[in-house]
Amino acid sequence: MNLATLSLRYLWARPLQAALNLLLLTLGLASITFVLLASRQVERAFERDLAGIDAVVGAKGSPMQLILSGVFHIDVPPGNVPLAEVQALARHPMVAKVIPMSLGDSLRGFRIAGTTPDFLALYGLATREGQLWSQPMQAVLGAQVARATGLPTGGSFTGTHGLGGGGDAHEAAPYRVVGILAPCGCVADRLVLTSLESVWQVHEKATATDEDERKALEAEREVTVALVRYRTPLAAVTFPRFVNSGTPMQAAAPAVEVTRLLRMLGVGSDVLRGVGVMLLLTAGVSVFIALWSAVRERRADLAMLRMLGAPPSRVAGLLLLEALWLALLASLLGLAAGHGLMAAVGWLLAERQSLPLTGAVLLAEELWIPGAAVAVALLAALVPAVGAYRTDVARLLNTR
Amino acid sequence: MIRSRGLAHRWAGGPHLRFPDLDLPQGGTLLLLGASGAGKSTWLSLVAGLLAVQEGELEVAGEHLRRLSAPRRDAWRGRCIGFLPQKLHLSEALTVEQNLRLVFFATQAVGTSAHPTIQEALAVLGVGELAARKPAQLSGGQAQRVALARAVLLSPRVILADEPTASLDDAAAEAAVWLLCQAAQRCGATLVIATHDRRVREALAQAQVLQLRAEVPA
Numbered sequence: 312m313n314l315a316t317l318s319l320r321y322l323w324a325r326p327l328q329a330a331l332n333l334l335l336l337t338l339g340l341a342s343i344t345f346v347l348l349a350s351r352q353v354e355r356a357f358e359r360d361l362a363g364i365d366a367v368v369g370a371k372g373s374p375m376q377l378i379l380s381g382v383f384h385i386d387v388p389p390g391n392v393p394l395a396e397v398q399a400l401a402r403h404p405m406v407a408k409v410i411p412m413s414l415g416d417s418l419r420g421f422r423i424a425g426t427t428p429d430f431l432a433l434y435g436l437a438t439r440e441g442q443l444w445s446q447p448m449q450a451v452l453g454a455q456v457a458r459a460t461g462l463p464t465g466g467s468f469t470g471t472h473g474l475g476g477g478g479d480a481h482e483a484a485p486y487r488v489v490g491i492l493a494p495c496g497c498v499a500d501r502l503v504l505t506s507l508e509s510v511w512q513v514h515e516k517a518t519a520t521d522e523d524e525r526k527a528l529e530a531e532r533e534v535t536v537a538l539v540r541y542r543t544p545l546a547a548v549t550f551p552r553f554v555n556s557g558t559p560m561q562a563a564a565p566a567v568e569v570t571r572l573l574r575m576l577g578v579g580s581d582v583l584r585g586v587g588v589m590l591l592l593t594a595g596v597s598v599f600i601a602l603w604s605a606v607r608e609r610r611a612d613l614a615m616l617r618m619l620g621a622p623p624s625r626v627a628g629l630l631l632l633e634a635l636w637l638a639l640l641a642s643l644l645g646l647a648a649g650h651g652l653m654a655a656v657g658w659l660l661a662e663r664q665s666l667p668l669t670g671a672v673l674l675a676e677e678l679w680i681p682g683a684a685v686a687v688a689l690l691a692a693l694v695p696a697v698g699a700y701r702t703d704v705a706r707l708l709n710t711r
Numbered sequence: 712m713i714r715s716r717g718l719a720h721r722w723a724g725g726p727h728l729r730f731p732d733l734d735l736p737q738g739g740t741l742l743l744l745g746a747s748g749a750g751k752s753t754w755l756s757l758v759a760g761l762l763a764v765q766e767g768e769l770e771v772a773g774e775h776l777r778r779l780s781a782p783r784r785d786a787w788r789g790r791c792i793g794f795l796p797q798k799l800h801l802s803e804a805l806t807v808e809q810n811l812r813l814v815f816f817a818t819q820a821v822g823t824s825a826h827p828t829i830q831e832a833l834a835v836l837g838v839g840e841l842a843a844r845k846p847a848q849l850s851g852g853q854a855q856r857v858a859l860a861r862a863v864l865l866s867p868r869v870i871l872a873d874e875p876t877a878s879l880d881d882a883a884a885e886a887a888v889w890l891l892c893q894a895a896q897r898c899g900a901t902l903v904i905a906t907h908d909r910r911v912r913e914a915l916a917q918a919q920v921l922q923l924r925a926e927v928p929a
Binding site for chain 1: 752753756759761762782785786787788789790792794796798800802803804805809813814816817818861
């Protein structure tokens with residue numbers, strides 16, 4: 312029997328108290344782990360999805376709504392803008408690239424996005440099987456869409472009107488799946504990509520009563536957003552002003568809006584992290600009380616150890632190791648619970664075609680979790696350990 | 712062996728206790744007698760190396776305790792002293808076998824062929840079948856045998872027993888004294904029994920006696 316096994320036996324000699332302390336520590340660590348995982352993944356998802364996009368142009372309204380709908384596809388867009396206006400932007404001297412996107416329909420909750428092949432280049436997308444669209448009404452499925460719908464290459468589907476998945480089906484204009492994208496870990500995983508012409512055709516067929524009306528609609532074609540990449544950093548100052556004051560559209564800077572969004576989300580994560588820290592501190596006090604009372608209850612045991620020849624440091628070490636066991640077990644359970652909770656939330660978000668969060672990721676920052684647990688446990692055990700160190704052995708002889 | 716000359720101890724804010732000189736040979740038996748407050752516990756603490764020798768000389772098992780630092784006294788105690796307290800202090804969190812294993816944990820000693828195994832130590836005292844039990848499952852007599860097995864596990868040079876027959880009936884008291892003597896004889900240890908039990912004095916009439924008196928010099 313060594314120090315580690317003996318301390319473990321003493322710890323579990325009072326199973327209820329040990330389990331409650333373990334639970335408190337675990338809850339605190341799990342909360343902190345969850346906040347860490349969620350905030351880092353949300354930040355990374357935003358960074359990844361915004362890579363290469365300097366501005367998003369769309370209908371006037373809330374700039375954040377424009378970013379959330381046009382880049383992350385987790386909100387409804389504020390409206391459409393004329394295709395001609397967007398094409399004019401592409402000729403602006405400060406603009407290097409304009410990628411138009413047309414939204415409006417969905418496939419079982421996944422958005423159908425009409426765009427150009429430039430969108431695939433923006434995210435470095437490649438097909439896992441099949442090929443890209445070459446004509447209207449051909450579609451390429453994102454990896455998550457293919458997995459969730461089970462649609463194979465060569466299969467067909469009809470889009471439903473609206474982004475929520477509960478609208479009318481465009482039965483007259485079925486799509487054919489020509490390719491499936493390799494997973495990218497970005498927003499394209501949750502999109503059905505097709506040409507702009509496909510989206511226009513679907514709606515022109517659905518609303519035009521005759522050929523004249525269809526031609527009129529064709530002349531007034533619209534897109535939902537345009538992803539813009541600047542030719543020069545100076546454009547960040549002048550281009551949004553030009554769009555906002557000189558056109559019927561608005562230009563939103565993703566970096567500004569995401570910073571604003573993260574600041575708002577940050578309040579929530581700060582609260583959750585604060586709760587985690589409070590739980591940790593509560594656990595620390597609880598561990599202190601448990602060990603302090605253990606020293607009092609086990610005074611005779613500890614004195615007997617001294618009588619048997621154990622130096623004071625070994626007796627004190629016994630108490631410190633009990634606390635370390637708690638910290639170690641709570642770290643394992645806390646990390647597991649934090650990742651489990653993250654996985655559950657990720658699953659729920661995936662069901663709603665929202666941000667791709669997962670519990671199956673390890674962050675370097677998580678190394679702080681066992682560190683924090685050990686620090687709390689050792690601090691809590693310090694005074695009891697000193698008490699054990701000073702055990703009065705002579706008292707043993709006076710116990711009658 | 713225990714040899715003391717001019718041994719005394721002053722408790723902070725307490726009495727200044729002086730102890731009679733003593734020459735007890737290795738393997739001998741000593742009855743430590745005295746009323747409450749006479750200093751029996753203090754004398755046992757000094758002999759066990761729990762208290763530093765302040766005045767006089769004390770040699771136990773060939774070691775001059777005044778010359779040993781506290782850490783060396785700890786190591787020496789684990790090696791040379793077997794202790795049977797009146798309240799047996801068997802850990803309720805551990806089994807009988809684990810309680811005996813504490814001896815190895817405390818001393819960092821490794822069992823050798825010179826020492827009995829835990830099972831042997833228990834078997835010799837007639838409690839070999841109780842190794843897996845918790846102390847709460849033992850009778851008073853069984854618990855005392857387990858505590859004695861713990862005291863003699865490392866074949867100590869000196870066995871200190873503090874009131875081993877208190878609250879025992881005559882038969883159990885006689886058995887306890889016999890077991891102590893047998894255990895001391897087996898490991899060739901010096902046996903010290905602190906007692907004020909007349910039955911022990913009668914059973915060990917041939918033993919050397921150290922009579923302590925509450926004596927506070929002016």
